Amino acid sequence: MTETNAIIVSTRNKGKVREFAHALAFLGKPVKSMYDFPDVPEVVEDGTTFAENARKKAKEVGDRLGLPVLADDSGLCVDRLDGRPGVYSARFAGEGASDEMNNEKLLAELAELNLGEDTEQPLLSPARFVCSLAYYDPASGSFVEADGEVDGWITSEPAGSGGFGYDPLFYLPEYEKTMAELSLEEKQAISHRGRALRKLAEMLEKQTQQL
Ligand SMILES: O=P(O)(O)OP(=O)(O)OP(=O)(O)OC[C@H]1O[C@@H](n2cnc3c(O)ncnc32)[C@H](O)[C@@H]1O
Numbered sequence: 318m319t320e321t322n323a324i325i326v327s328t329r330n331k332g333k334v335r336e337f338a339h340a341l342a343f344l345g346k347p348v349k350s351m352y353d354f355p356d357v358p359e360v361v362e363d364g365t366t367f368a369e370n371a372r373k374k375a376k377e378v379g380d381r382l383g384l385p386v387l388a389d390d391s392g393l394c395v396d397r398l399d400g401r402p403g404v405y406s407a408r409f410a411g412e413g414a415s416d417e418m419n420n421e422k423l424l425a426e427l428a429e430l431n432l433g434e435d436t437e438q439p440l441l442s443p444a445r446f447v448c449s450l451a452y453y454d455p456a457s458g459s460f461v462e463a464d465g466e467v468d469g470w471i472t473s474e475p476a477g478s479g480g481f482g483y484d485p486l487f488y489l490p491e492y493e494k495t496m497a498e499l500s501l502e503e504k505q506a507i508s509h510r511g512r513a514l515r516k517l518a519e520m521l522e523k524q525t526q527q528l
């Protein structure tokens with residue numbers, strides 16, 4: 318199978334790779350990530366918005382490979398932290414931080430705000446996951462972009478082992494579960510990434526393009 322037949326995702330996040338591979342399996346094309354192109358340098362994510370970072374991740378990799386590339390920039394915006402960590406979600410606890418370190422930091426910051434308040438309440442703040450996708454074709458230099466969001470609450474009681482990142486702390490009242498307790502299918506149906514991906518596929522279809 319040639320590389321041009323693959324869907325190339327400009328990411329080094331294995332959780333994202335798993336979700337894209339699952340969501341795009343129906344296209345019958347392999348999904349490749351930056352683990353398949355180890356010589357491609359990491360993109361510096363210095364944009365101030367998710368959309369800006371997604372475009373940058375798609376363009377730098379697309380230009381380097383000379384192939385169309387899909388990129389995802391996403392994160393968690395927490396109301397009681399004025400929208401933080403936002404575009405800094407991956408490095409909330411510092412450069413190279415693990416998911417566990419970021420989750421710990423999130424709970425620590427919210428616990429600080431709650432000092433003196435009713436600590437029995439496990440739901441600490443409304444929050445949303447946001448995802449910006451950018452699909453870039455170096456042949457035309459054009460972008461197709463789509464966004465998705467999902468609302469929930471940060472819970473002080475982590476649960477579940479699915480998903481990645483902040484999923485164990487992201488509680489969905491209508492399911493009475495965290496995002497990490499959902500199956501891949503269930504997460505895809507409601508998640509920021511699933512929503513953005515369905516919008517992107519629709520936009521590409523309208524332009525008689527395909528991922
Ligand atoms: O940049 P790439 O290589 O794609 O991988 P990354 O992990 O650095 O990805 P981002 O820069 O987009 O940072 C997004 C962070 O936001 C969090 N995040 C994004 N989507 C999430 C999801 O579906 N569930 C849980 N956490 C998520 C998670 O901590 C990610 O590391």
Ligand SMILES: [Mg+2]
Pocket residue numbers: 362407
């Ligand atoms: Mg990143």
